[in-house]
Amino acid sequence: MSALGVIGGVVQPVLIVAGSPLLVGLMRQVRARLEGRAGAGVGQPWRDLRKLLRKERIAPRGTSEVFRFAPLVLVATTLVVAVVVPFVATESALDPVADLFAVVALLALGAVALALAGLDTGTAFGGMGASREMTILALVEPTLLVAIFALSVRVGSTNLGAIVSSTLHDPARVISPVSLLAAVALIVVIVAETGRIPVDNPSTHLELTMVHEAMVLEHAGPDLALVELASAMRLSVFLGLLANLFVPWGIATEATPLALLIGVLALVVKVGVLGGLLAAGEVFVAKLRLFRVPELLAGSFLLALLAVAASFFLA
C-alpha cells in the first residue's frame, strides 16, 4: 500500500461523491440546451439530494430489512469501486481488490441489492423492474467479461492498475482495432448498465416502460437520496473506468501535489466530456423496445468477441 495509493483512495471517493451529481446535472443541462430549454442548472441534482435528506423516512408495510439496507449496499459497493479503481492515481489503496472482475462483480452486487428491494415490496412494478434489470444484467455480463478479456490478454493481467500503466507506457495501443472494438462494446454495455437511452429512459413517468425507476418506486426521502446518489456515482464510475482504460493520460503516477491536481483535473475533464457526449447522443436516439435490447447487447457481444479475435488476428 503506497502513499500514492492511499492518497488516491481518499481523493477518489470524495471526488466521485461530490462530482457525480454535478455530472448528472451537466448531462441534464446539455440535453436541455439541445432541446431548446434553459435547464435547471448543473447544481440541481445536489439541491434534490439536500432536500431528500431533509424529508421523512417511510417504511412501507410488509417490507423487510432487505428493502431498508439495499440503498446502503448500493452506495457502499459503488464507494468501494471508487476507492480502488485507478481514477486519479495509478496505484490503488486496496490493490488486491482493484481487479476488473472484482469491480464488475461489485457493481453487479449493487444492482442485485436493488432488485431484491424491488421484489421485497411485493408490488407489481417492483417485481417488473427487478425482472427486467436482472435480464439486462444477465445479458450484459458476457459482453463485459469478454471485453475485459480482450483488454487484459495483451497486458497479461486483469489488475486495473496494470492495464492502465501498460496503456500509459505504450500509447500506440489505443488506436489498435482491439481497443476500438472493445471500447464500442464497453460503451454499449455502460449505456445498458447505467440505464440510459436507448436501453432505459431515466426520466420516464410511464411505469410500463421503466426498468431502473420501477424498482425504486417505493423508496422515499433519504433512502431515495442514496439510490439517486448511487446511480449518479455508478454513471461516473463507469465513465471514469472507460476513460482510464482507453485514454489514461493525465493520471497521477507519483505522489506530488501537482501530479495529483493534474490527475483530478484530467478525470473531471474526461468524465465531463464523456458525459456530455452521452447526453448529446441521447437526444438523437429513441428508446428501444425492451425486447429489442437483446439485439443491441448481442451486437456489443459480437464486437467484444471481435476485439478478442482481433487481438490474435492482428497480433
Next chain:
Amino acid sequence: MYVQLLDLACGALLLTAVLVLWRRELTVIIRMFALQGAALAVLVGVLAAQENSAELWAVAVGVFALRAVVLPYLLRRALAGAGESRRETRPLVNVSASLLAAAVLTLLAYAVSQPLVELAPSAATQAIPVGITVVLIGFFVLVTRRRALSQLVGFLLMDNGITAVGFLATTGVGLVVELGVSLDVLLAVLVLQVLTTRMRETFGDTDLDELRELRD
C-alpha cells in the same frame, strides 16, 4: 505505423461488415457499405505506400472510386425507386442470432486461415482472417436477407472480402486483374439493378421469397 494503419483499416473493414448485419435500415446498410469500400481503399493505399508502387496507388484510387462512390450511388438510386420498403424488417434469421452466428463465423475464419498465415507470416498475411470473415459475413447476409437490395450488398461484401484477401495475401494481384474483377462486379450490380426494377414493377415488392410464387 504501417502495421497500425493496416490493422485499423482491417478493423474498419470488420466493423462495417458487422454493422451491415446489425442494422435494418437499407440507407444505413448502403452507407456502411460505402464506408467499407473506403476502408478497403485505405487498406490498398497503405500497402501501396509500403511497397512504394504506383500501380497499387492506381488500384487504390480505382477501388475507392468504384466501391465507395459508384456502387453506393447505384445502390442508393435503386433504393430511391423502392418506395416504402426501406427496411429489412424480417430477415430469415433474426438479428441477435445472426450477430451470434457472425461471432462463430469469425472464429471459423480464424481457424481455417491459420495454415495460410503460416505460409508467410507478416503483418499483412496475419490480417487474412479479417478478409475471410468479411466473405463469410457477406455470404451470410446473402443467404438470410429477404430484400433484393440487402442481398446485393451481401454479394458486394463478399467481393470486398475476396479483394481484401487477395491484396493481403499477395500484396496486389495486378492492375489488369483488379480492373477485370471490378468491371465484372459493376456489370453484376447493373444487371441486378435492372432485375430488381423489373421485379418491383411485376410484384410491387423486392422480397425475394415471393419469387417462389413463380414456381408454384
Next chain:
Amino acid sequence: MNLAATGMAAAVAIAVLTALLAVVVRTRTSVVGVGTALTGVAAVVAGAAALAGGSFSVVLPGVLPLSGVSLTLDPLGGLFVAVTGGVAVAAGIYSMSYADTPDLRARGVRVALPLFVVAMVLVPAAANVGTLLVCWELMALTSLVLVVAEHRRGPQVASAGRWYAVMTHLGFVSVLIGLMLFVAHTGDDSFAAMREAGRHLSPAVAGVVFVATLVGFASKAGIVPLHAWLPRAHPEAPSHVSALMSAAMVNLGVYGLVRVGVDLLGGGAAWWWLLVLALGAVSAVYGILQAAMSSDLKRLLGQSTTENMGLVLIGVGAAGLFASSGDRALAALALTAALVHVVGHAAFKTVLFLAAGSVLHATGSRDLDALGGLRPVMPVTTAAFGVGALAASALPPGTAFVSEWLLLQALIHGLPAGGVAAAIAMPVAVAAVALTAGLAVATFVKAFGVGFLAKPRSEAVAGAHESPFTMLAAMGIAAVVCVVLALWPAGILPAVQAAAGGVAVSGDVTLRLNQATGALSPLLLTLGLVAAVAVVAAVMRAAVARRVRREARLWDCGGGPMSARMEYTATSFAEPLQRVFDDVVQPELDVDVSHHEESRYLVQAVEYRRKVPDRIERRLYQPVLSVITAWGRAGRGLAPGSVHRYLGYGFYAVCGVLLLLAVTR
C-alpha cells in the same frame, strides 16, 4: 496405522454399525442421523489427514472375489472424501428431525442412508477397478432406495426413480466397458499398475477408454446431454438426500474423470479436453438457463447443479488442454479453480437444498409461484438460503466468486499458451462462464426474492413456521462453512493444490497467481464493503433530519388493497429471459380465453400456462425411448403365455450354443 487410515476405518465401522442398528433394533431416527453425521466426521478427518500428506494404502484380498479390496487415500481422493464427509455431517444432523416422517422411518430407508454415505466415501479411496466398481454400484443402489423413499407422495417419485435407475446403470455399464478395456491392455486392475501402463496405451485405445469412462462419469455428474435424471431425481428425493446427491455424489463424476483422464491415462490428446470443455460449457449455460425458467425450487437447485458441474468441467477441460500443450503451471491453476469450485459448490448446494427442505417441511410446497413472505415466519431459513444464494451467484462476497475468478484467470492466461485450439476455445469459454454467471445471478435473485421476500402467495405459506433446532443447526453449519470459504479461501487452497498436484496460487489474505500477475483478496473486499456500509450509515445518521420511519401502506396507485395475485411470480420474473432465449428453450405456451355466455366480446377468464420442456431431452431421448418401446411391443409376440414355449426357448438356446461351439472349434 496413521490418521487417514484410522479415519477411514472409523467411517466404515460407524456406518456399518448404524446400518446394523437400524436393521436389528428399531432405533430412533436421531440415532441414524447421529451415526451418519459421525461417519461424515470420520471421513473429514481421514480426508484432511490424506491432504496433509498422510496417505495410506491397504489391500484386503479376501473380501471381494476376483480382485479383492484395495484402498488408497492420496490427496486427490482425500479432497473428495473430505467434501463428502462434510456434506454428510450437515445432512446427518438435518435428518434427525427432517426424516422423522412415516415414509422416511421405513427400515430400508434408514439402513440406506449411512451406507450411501460410506459408499461415497469409499469410491475416492478405491485403488483398483474392482473396488471402484463395487463401491460405485453400492452408491447407486443405496441412493436409488433413498430417492424413491417418499414414493407414496405420487407417481412422479417412482418415475424419477426409474429414470435415475436406468441412467445411472447405463453410466455404470459405460464406465465398466471403459475400465475393462483399460485393464485388458494392462493385465492388472490395480491403479498403480494402470498408471504405469496408461502412458503406453495406443492413442486409439486410450481415446476409447477415455470416451467410455467420460460418458459414465458425465452422466453421474449430470452433464448435458446425460442430465435427464438429475432434475427429476433431485427434487423428488428427501431434501437431505438431495443435498447428499447434489453436493457430494455428483462430485464423484468429476473425481472419476480426473482420476482416469489425468491420473491413470496421464493426460492424453488435446481433443479429449476440448470435448470436456465443450460439454462443460454447454452444461453450464443450458443448466442455468433451465434453472432460470424453473419455478420449482428444488428442481431449480438440481438444474443449477448441472450448471456448476459444467463450470467444473470447463476448469478440468482447460487444465487438460494446458497440460497437453505442456503448460503445467497453468494446468494446475485451472484444476485448482475447478476443485475450489467443487468444494464451494458442495457447501452452498448443501445450504440451499437443506433450506429448500426446510421450506418444504413448513409449507408443503416447493412451487415458487406459491411461496413468498417467508422472511417474517422463517427468519433462520431465509438467512441461510440468502447466504447460499449469494454464494451460488458468483458475486462478492460469495463462495463461487472466488472459484470463478480463478477459472477466468486460468482462461485468460491460457490464450497465449496453446495455439489455434486455445485461441478459439478460451474466448468462447469465457463467454460461456460469463453468461452462466449472469444468468445465475438472475436465477438466484428469483429464487430468493420471489421465494422468501414480499408477501405470501398462498394460504399454506401464510401458516408456515420455523423448522426444529437440528435442521436449523445443520443449515447453520453449512452456511458458516460457506462464509468461511468465501472470505478465507486460502484456508482450503493448500489442500486443493495438494490434490491438483501443483501450486499455482499462493497467499493468505490475498490470493496471488504464481506465474502471472493477478491478485484478489475476498477478505479485504468484504471488509472494504462492510466499512463502506458503516461509513454510509454513519453519514446518513448525521445528515438525516428525521430518523423515525413512518409506516405507510404500499403505493398501490391509490387503489387497492393489493392482493397476492398482483405480485410478480417466478414465472413472470423469468418471462423476459424466456423471451430472449425463445429459440433455445422453446417454451410451450397455452392461453385459454373463455368468454361470457351473453357476449363473445366480454372475457370471463384468461388461463395462461407455460411449460419449458427440456429440449435436449425431447430431441435425444424421445426417439430412443420410442424405439425401445417399439422393440418391447415386438417382443411381446415372443411371450404368448405358454410354458412349453418358454421352456422351448431355453432348449433352443442351449442347442444353439452347443452348435456354435461345435462349429467354431
Next chain:
Amino acid sequence: MLSLWRKIRRTGRVAESAPPLPDGERPERAVVLGGSVQIRHVDAGSCNGCEVEIGSAFGPVYDGERYGARLVASPRHADALLVTGVVTRNMAEPLRRTFDAVPAPKLVVAVGDCARDCGVFAGAYGVAGAVRDIVPVDVEIPGCPPRPEAIVEGLRKLTGR
C-alpha cells in the same frame, strides 16, 4: 441524424427569458425544500384542459424545470401534489391515499378553477368537493384552464427560484 443536428442548430433556444420572481408569501414548508420540488400530478376528475397546460408549462417554451420543479412517477418521490379538476367521488379516496403516500414535508397545489371551488361542476352529483375539502391545499392557481405562465408562477412560489 445530420438533419436533426441542423434543426437543433437552427432552432436554438426557445425557452423564454425568466420573468421576475413572483412576490407574495411562500408556504413555510416550501422553504425547507431549498429550490428543489418534485411534483406528482393527480387528475382528480379534470376535463384534461389543465393537463394540456401543465404539459406546456414543462415544455421547452415555459420550461418549468429550470426553476427546480420536476414531474416524477411516484408520490414517494414527490414533495408536492399537483391536483387538477374537481374531486370526484371515485377519486376522493385515492387522492387521500396519494397524499398519505408523500413523505413529509409535503405540499398540495390546486390547479384550475375546478380544483379551487369546483368551477362549473359545483353541485354536480358525482362531485365530492374541491381539493381543499379532501386534503390541505397550500397554493391555488386560478384559471379555466390556467395559462402556463400562471402554473409556472405557482410552482416558483414553491421552489423560490
